[in-house]
Amino acid sequence: MRAIPEPVSRLIDEFSRLPGVGPKTASRLTFYLLRAPEEQPLALADAIRQLRERIVLCSTCYNITVEDPCSICANQARDRSTVCVVEEPLDVLAIERTGEYHGLYHVLHGAISPMEGVGPDELRVRQLMERLKLGEIKEVLVATNPNLEGEATAMYLARQIAPLGIRVTRLARGLPVGGDLEYADAVTLTQALEGRREM
Numbered sequence: 001m002r003a004i005p006e007p008v009s010r011l012i013d014e015f016s017r018l019p020g021v022g023p024k025t026a027s028r029l030t031f032y033l034l035r036a037p038e039e040q041p042l043a044l045a046d047a048i049r050q051l052r053e054r055i056v057l058c059s060t061c062y063n064i065t066v067e068d069p070c071s072i073c074a075n076q077a078r079d080r081s082t083v084c085v086v087e088e089p090l091d092v093l094a095i096e097r098t099g100e101y102h103g104l105y106h107v108l109h110g111a112i113s114p115m116e117g118v119g120p121d122e123l124r125v126r127q128l129m130e131r132l133k134l135g136e137i138k139e140v141l142v143a144t145n146p147n148l149e150g151e152a153t154a155m156y157l158a159r160q161i162a163p164l165g166i167r168v169t170r171l172a173r174g175l176p177v178g179g180d181l182e183y184a185d186a187v188t189l190t191q192a193l194e195g196r197r198e199m
Helices: 006-016 023-035 039-054 089-098 125-132 148-164 186-194
Strands: 079-086 103-107 139-142 167-170
Touching: 006 023, 023 039, 079 089, 079 125, 089 103, 089 186, 103 125, 125 148, 139 148, 148 167
Parallel strands: 079 103, 079 139, 139 167
Antiparallel strands: none
């Protein structure tokens, strides 16, 4: 006889598979949902279902969106001559929170990492290069994370973009080496955006 009913242990197992959620936190979340008013777990389940059903990638920048193109790409008031290249959709959110960047984005969905078997072909690099060849972009701001993978990706992109004659800049230091953009505060990100440099 099991001490924990199967639906409870299953939910604990599913929560445990999420990044940053260990068995104790998974158990706390599960037992919280058991005690919560009935509408709360149902609302959570519906939000998760809608996340999977409604979210798509923008066919221009590859950010997450419910409409294609996304609201950033569709906004004609944005600076269409600058594109900020980031690793993940969370990085777009972090930069947008600063209110200091008004250009477009391109989301790679990762970084070059030979140890993990991730090369340029596994990222949205080809789509970026096709976009740049259209001639509207005058500056590429490379905003990959300041870690080994992010630096390798930035250097690769700079080499690929150089023959096109497009200005390539990098976020200024100020972001901690080994850190992720999504955890940076708005002031640090603002300073990094203002102090970007040629590559």
